[in-house]
Amino acid sequence: MYLTTKTGKKILLNTPEEDAQITAAALTDPDNPPLTDAELSQFKRGRGRPLGSGKKEQVTLRLDADILEQFKATGNGWQTRINDALRDWAKHH
Numbered sequence: 001m002y003l004t005t006k007t008g009k010k011i012l013l014n015t016p017e018e019d020a021q022i023t024a025a026a027l028t029d030p031d032n033p034p035l036t037d038a039e040l041s042q043f044k045r046g047r048g049r050p051l052g053s054g055k056k057e058q059v060t061l062r063l064d065a066d067i068l069e070q071f072k073a074t075g076n077g078w079q080t081r082i083n084d085a086l087r088d089w090a091k092h093h
Contacts, residue, residue, distance in 0.1 A: 001013045001015075056083075063082075
């Protein structure tokens with residue numbers, strides 16, 4: 001049996017027998033046991049970025065390359081850290 005994609009490409013699907021063999025082999029893998037219903041229920045479905053506070057505005061800001069590199073080098077959340085640094089500066093000035 002074939003599956004035809006939107007682009008017209010045909011993909012050969014496994015037969016039910018082949019599918020059963022693949023499933024049986026996967027179930028015998030001691031390093032990768034199937035997830036339980038409890039484990040599966042812990043997964044959350046969601047797309048995109050998490051909702052924000054709704055209080056921020058998107059802006060275009062030019063920063064010196066070395067400053068930007070220092071913030072990015074600290075890992076994820078660098079934009080929040082820039083925001084916090086600006087907030088701290090505004091409190092003291």
